[in-house]
Amino acid sequence: MTRLTRRSVLALSGAGALALMLRPATAQAGAWQRLDAARELVGDATPTDGIELELPLVSENGAAVPLSFRVERALDDADPVETVHLFAPSNPDPLIAVFHFSPLAGRADVATRVRLNESQTVIAIARTASGEVMVGEREVRVTTTGCLMVDDTYESANVFQTRLRAPGSVSTGEPGKVLSMINHPMETGLRTNSSGETLPKRIIERVEATMGGEPVLTAELNRSVSANPYLRFFVAPTQSGTLELVWTEDTGETVEASAEISVG
Amino acid sequence: MFSKHFRRGVVVAAMLAAFAGPASALSEDEVSVLAGTCANCHGTDGRSPGAIPAIAGQDYDILREQLLAFKAGEVEGATIMTRHATGYTDEELDALARYFSEIEP
Amino acid sequence: MITRRNMLALGAAAFVAPLAMPNILRAQGSAGRVVIVGGGFGGATAAKYIKRRNPDIDVTLIEAQERFYTCPFSNLYLGGLREFESIGHSYEELTGEYGVNLVTALAEDVDGDAHTVTLSNGETVEYDKLILSPGIDINWGALEGYDEAAAELAPHAWKAGAQTQLLRRQLEEMEDGGLFVLSAPADPFRCPPGPYERVSLVAHYFKEHKPNSKILILDSKDAFSKQGLFTAGWQSLYGDTIEWVGLSDDGRVVRVDAEALEVETEFGMVHRANVLNVVPPQKAGFIAERAGVTNEGGWVPIKASTFESRQVADIHVIGDAAIASPMPKSGFCANTQGKVAAAAIVASLAGNEAPAASWTNTCYSLIGPDYGISVVGVYEAVDDEVVQVEGSGGVSPADADADFRLREAQYAVGWYDAIANDTWGTVPA
Numbered sequence: 030m031t032r033l034t035r036r037s038v039l040a041l042s043g044a045g046a047l048a049l050m051l052r053p054a055t056a057q058a059g060a061w062q063r064l065d066a067a068r069e070l071v072g073d074a075t076p077t078d079g080i081e082l083e084l085p086l087v088s089e090n091g092a093a094v095p096l097s098f099r100v101e102r103a104l105d106d107a108d109p110v111e112t113v114h115l116f117a118p119s120n121p122d123p124l125i126a127v128f129h130f131s132p133l134a135g136r137a138d139v140a141t142r143v144r145l146n147e148s149q150t151v152i153a154i155a156r157t158a159s160g161e162v163m164v165g166e167r168e169v170r171v172t173t174t175g176c177l178m179v180d181d182t183y184e185s186a187n188v189f190q191t192r193l194r195a196p197g198s199v200s201t202g203e204p205g206k207v208l209s210m211i212n213h214p215m216e217t218g219l220r221t222n223s224s225g226e227t228l229p230k231r232i233i234e235r236v237e238a239t240m241g242g243e244p245v246l247t248a249e250l251n252r253s254v255s256a257n258p259y260l261r262f263f264v265a266p267t268q269s270g271t272l273e274l275v276w277t278e279d280t281g282e283t284v285e286a287s288a289e290i291s292v293g
Numbered sequence: 294m295f296s297k298h299f300r301r302g303v304v305v306a307a308m309l310a311a312f313a314g315p316a317s318a319l320s321e322d323e324v325s326v327l328a329g330t331c332a333n334c335h336g337t338d339g340r341s342p343g344a345i346p347a348i349a350g351q352d353y354d355i356l357r358e359q360l361l362a363f364k365a366g367e368v369e370g371a372t373i374m375t376r377h378a379t380g381y382t383d384e385e386l387d388a389l390a391r392y393f394s395e396i397e398p
Numbered sequence: 399m400i401t402r403r404n405m406l407a408l409g410a411a412a413f414v415a416p417l418a419m420p421n422i423l424r425a426q427g428s429a430g431r432v433v434i435v436g437g438g439f440g441g442a443t444a445a446k447y448i449k450r451r452n453p454d455i456d457v458t459l460i461e462a463q464e465r466f467y468t469c470p471f472s473n474l475y476l477g478g479l480r481e482f483e484s485i486g487h488s489y490e491e492l493t494g495e496y497g498v499n500l501v502t503a504l505a506e507d508v509d510g511d512a513h514t515v516t517l518s519n520g521e522t523v524e525y526d527k528l529i530l531s532p533g534i535d536i537n538w539g540a541l542e543g544y545d546e547a548a549a550e551l552a553p554h555a556w557k558a559g560a561q562t563q564l565l566r567r568q569l570e571e572m573e574d575g576g577l578f579v580l581s582a583p584a585d586p587f588r589c590p591p592g593p594y595e596r597v598s599l600v601a602h603y604f605k606e607h608k609p610n611s612k613i614l615i616l617d618s619k620d621a622f623s624k625q626g627l628f629t630a631g632w633q634s635l636y637g638d639t640i641e642w643v644g645l646s647d648d649g650r651v652v653r654v655d656a657e658a659l660e661v662e663t664e665f666g667m668v669h670r671a672n673v674l675n676v677v678p679p680q681k682a683g684f685i686a687e688r689a690g691v692t693n694e695g696g697w698v699p700i701k702a703s704t705f706e707s708r709q710v711a712d713i714h715v716i717g718d719a720a721i722a723s724p725m726p727k728s729g730f731c732a733n734t735q736g737k738v739a740a741a742a743i744v745a746s747l748a749g750n751e752a753p754a755a756s757w758t759n760t761c762y763s764l765i766g767p768d769y770g771i772s773v774v775g776v777y778e779a780v781d782d783e784v785v786q787v788e789g790s791g792g793v794s795p796a797d798a799d800a801d802f803r804l805r806e807a808q809y810a811v812g813w814y815d816a817i818a819n820d821t822w823g824t825v826p827a
Binding site for chain 3: 320322323325326327329330332333334335336337341342343344345370372373376377379380381
Binding site: 085086087088089090092093095170172173187192193194208210212256257259 | 584585586619620621645646647648664665666693694695721723724
């Protein structure tokens with residue numbers, strides 16, 4: 030649903046503009062309005078469409094729900110999107126993650142997997158350099174199919190094993206798809222073991238992608254990101270070089286991976 | 294959570310208040326729906342054609358006690374019946390016991 | 399729930415008119431006409447149970463196959479424990495004893511407004527109420543390289559019949575020391591424990607006949623049904639024959655080369671198989687889309703109390719095609735949903751409210767011929783959504799002894815006999 034901004038009203042001519050202005054104010058009782066952190070982020074701006082958020086309508090396993098978002102506006106625009114915040118309002122910690130984009134990323138287009146405590150409306154909020162705000166929302170029904178009956182989130186034996194897949198070569202300015210994953214329990218600090226002791230929080234809190242020393246994408250992760258954090262994003266390099274990823278754990282420990290990308 | 298157990302309780306109370314005489318909270322129709330869930334393993338009408346025990350025409354008291362014992366986890370050697378019986382109220386199990394006891398084996 | 403029947407039973411002083419006026423025109427004297435598409439666990443059960451409740455209702459069952467082969471227990475055939483014909487069922491009881499009109503044809507289109515179904519033989523059938531129980535269709539092309547031609551080389555065997563026999567032949571022809579690769583999909587899909595029972599029984603077959611062979615499961619999930627029980631069973635019975643690679647260890651298959659019997663995973667690993675079984679992404683049987691009852695995800699949203707479509711009136715959808723989560727997509731569930739839909743439809747045709755819904759599910763899996771495990775759920779409708787009854791259900795205990803596993807394996811066979819008899823009237827051999 031498109032909000033009326035000054036820009037969009039001025040773009041319309043005569044009768045069209047008048048008709049829109051006389052249209053009753055859309056209730057836009059968006060879920061974002063009921064979440065303090067989201068309202069603060071939006072501030073005085075009037076949010077528009079412009080970010081598409083996708084999650085399955087029904088999820089059989091709340092521990093790993095696929096999520097992706099895509100901002101229409103290209104990152105080489107004069108007023109590009111700088112950040113995207115993801116919220117799961119009904120989770121103990123509603124802020125899922127924050128993504129920081131620079132023009133080298135080509136597109137603000139990310140896929141990951143998240144934990145959803147229960148059925149709820151997930152929210153994505155994009156902010157541009159000038160303070161323009163776009164909101165996308167998606168309602169997800171979370172059930173645990175009776176057949177799963179699994180309490181624990183998956184834990185790989187190989188913590189800190191990383192995987193990185195990037196295109197060997199791209200055409201100049203053409204965004205190339207990058208897949209990344211690191212094995213890690215993303216321990217929330219809310220779980221207890223069989224003896225009743227609380228397992229301490231331990232998460233990957235940051236993933237930084239750079240190329241030639243320049244930032245591509247930085248992701249700040251919270252504990253609503255699923256175990257074994259998976260990130261699919263894009264990179265649009267202007268010259269050949271090495272894509273470098275650094276994962277930082279909340280202990281300060283880091284691990285790296287890299288891939289060569291040639292541009293031609 | 295407003296389960297059907299709560300709603301049924303309210304309906305029973307209302308009906309008891311409105312009408313004199315004994316009131317069954319479960320209609321014939323509802324019991325037949327509940328009984329349908331048993332047929333998958335115990336056969337249509339509880340006349341099992343295979344390894345799972347037949348329940349058609351079994352004694353009402355025995356069936357009722359057995360179902361309640363399954364629900365309480367008191368049957369040694371039970372494999373799945375406790376996991377099923379815990380899905381029904383005592384009243385529903387009682388109605389099921391009566392339903393199957395009245396079927397010709 | 400106050401129904402017309404129990405109000406009369408209580409001797410209510412005032413006669414209460416039917417709670418809902420039938421909103422469809424029917425031929426005078428007719429109790430109503432129900433058409434059912436699909437003669438599997440859902441459709442055949444619905445047909446029988448409608449007739450049991452009211453034999454005067456006209457019931458037409460449309461099923462393309464003359465004989466129905468079940469996916470449940472098809473893994474036993476693949477493992478060499480059963481003959482193929484033992485999982486086939488015919489419709490004699492339905493037509494002979496219950497008076498169901500059986501039409502052997504494929505339903506090709508549904509007009510929800512006109513209340514008609516168009517068949518492959520050119521006929522059009524009219525309905526007052528329609529039940530669609532079409533199972534699944536493969537989502538061809540959703541997995542790169544996996545189309546109908548590919549399935550002839552790397553079968554899915556996820557719709558029982560020729561595909562199952564093809565996979566069995568391939569396993570028989572495989573040389574000892576070969577590798578069987580199974581690609582398991584992300585949720586939702588038909589029969590959550592199915593792929594894991596399949597590799598269990600193929601491992602059994604290998605143990606007996608091709609002991610140097612190996613099995614690899616590449617999974618698009620990190621968690622699967624009864625995972626702890628399967629993993630323990632595999633170790634106990636088959637040592638290290640079976641290797642499972644989950645999503646977070648790069649188990650997700652993104653491309654199939656059926657000619658080469660190769661699959662490529664997300665992060666670029668290529669695995670070559672001697673026998674390749676791809677269980678691909680799925681969707682509701684195509685007739686559901688034609689009828690306009692599917693959502694953008696390809697499955698059918700329903701109202702839990704009656705399993706009526708949320709999108710088109712007078713069409714009920716049961717079995718794998720329906721979104722009934724947390725009920726899994728299983729033959730057991732299709733059968734129990736068929737009974738609830740039958741009760742709802744019979745009530746509706748008589749102008750009554752549907753009785754309260756109740757469902758249960760038991761999925762038996764055989765890890766070996768003498769080693770059975772199970773998962774149970776009991777469900778009810780709350781606010782027109784399916785929910786699990788609190789405190790009910792669960793999986794077999796992790797620490798059960800060999801006798802317990804043996805009895806569950808025996809009960810699994812007893813279950814199959816009972817449900818086949820309940821659905822089609824099949825009498826065990």
